[in-house]
Amino acid sequence: xxxxxxxxxxxxxxxxxxxxxxxxxxxxxxxxxxxxxxxxxxxxxxxxxxxxxxxxxxxxxxxxxxxxxxxxxxxxxxxxxxxxxxxxxxxxxxxxxxxxxxxxxxxxxxxxxxxxxxxxxxxxxxxxxxxxxxxxxxxxxxxxxxxxxxxxxxxxxxxxxxxxxxxxxxxx
Numbered sequence: 444x445x446x447x448x449x450x451x452x453x454x455x456x457x458x459x460x461x462x463x464x465x466x467x468x469x470x471x472x473x474x475x476x477x478x479x480x481x482x483x484x485x486x487x488x489x490x491x492x493x494x495x496x497x498x499x500x501x502x503x504x505x506x507x508x509x510x511x512x513x514x515x516x517x518x519x520x521x522x523x524x525x526x527x528x529x530x531x532x533x534x535x536x537x538x539x540x541x542x543x544x545x546x547x548x549x550x551x552x553x554x555x556x557x558x559x560x561x562x563x564x565x566x567x568x569x570x571x572x573x574x575x576x577x578x579x580x581x582x583x584x585x586x587x588x589x590x591x592x593x594x595x596x597x598x599x600x601x602x603x604x605x606x607x608x609x610x611x612x613x614x615x
Contacts, residue, residue, distance in 0.1 A: 477602070483604055484604035526541070529591045530593075530594065531592070531593045532596075540555075548570060548586070551583055561596040566598055567598075569597070571592070572588045573587075573589060577592070
């Protein structure tokens with residue numbers, strides 16, 4: 444579905460409320476939307492490995508090199524850790540991880556998921572340091588406030604998936 448088809452099918456909230464006669468009908472419409480969003484999420488999860496492979500191929504064609512994500516063991520091999528971070532989960536878990544200059548936010552997310560047992564399927568991990576959300580597109584060490592990182596793994600709802608898909612279709 445292209446961006447044009449998506450915008451043509453969008454309805455404003457006030458227009459939707461005007462069309463729906465009562466709460467039961469509105470609930471029925473919302474349930475249909477949730478089911479549609481859940482199907483989109485399942486399809487997106489199925490296509491994610493293919494999309495990542497295609498992005499890697501396109502980057503290679505452009506001559507860009509991508510750094511594979513590193514696990515904690517890979518980071519420890521042959522490198523001197525630069526900083527030891529204290530990792531705190533919103534679930535009360537606490538552990539320490541040593542990182543080097545080249546460690547990315549994505550690398551740290553994978554290490555935390557590995558240590559905490561959080562699976563990535565249907566989950567989103569948010570990392571913060573000093574009340575700031577860490578940005579995957581920027582180097583990790585430049586974003587840290589102190590030596591502490593807090594994480595929360597939250598379930599991605601069908602609504603989150605639908606909003607994300609809408610943003611992607613809009614090109615945001």
